[in-house]
Amino acid sequence: MRLNHYTFPKVIISSSGMCTVGRIRHHLKHNLWQSRNSLVFVGYQVEGTLRRKILDGIKKTKILGEDIVIESEIHDLKGFSGHADQKFLLNWISKFKKKPKKSFYSSWRREIF
Known part of the structure; x- marks a missing residue:
């Protein structure tokens, strides 16, 4: 949570692969709306998960009860497996x-x- 107080560039590596639970939800809530950020996915995305929806191009989502407009650059590195x-x-x-x-x-x- 302290990461949200710093404005310098950072790399956040989080493990919830489908973005459905855990800290990744918190990181997404506080960073997806900023166009200066990039979100990089590796591996497979299950249909219907937030991760898949983001890759499919949704522009807005609700995370932890808050509407978030997706402004970050989204990248998908294919060929990797967790x-x-x-x-x-x-x-x-x-x-x-x-x-x-x-x-x-x-x-x-x-x-x-």
Whole structure:
């Protein structure tokens, strides 16, 4: 919630993939209406979810009881999955011509970031 008090640019990474529950709803409420922001989705969007509706181009939605006009730039990066495991990700990275200098591994979620 403190993020809402800062006006400097930031990257917010949130996990509720379909934008139906959790902190993502709060972040959307406080950031979707600002044209200086971008919202980047990766992975699949289930029909009927807020995430899918945003990608389909809705201009206004209700979030946490408040009407929000969508002014942010919306981006959809196809080809990513939130369900890839360590082995899959390491195999994927091994195919890069130019390898990343650094990656991060979360033992809690068993994923590479």
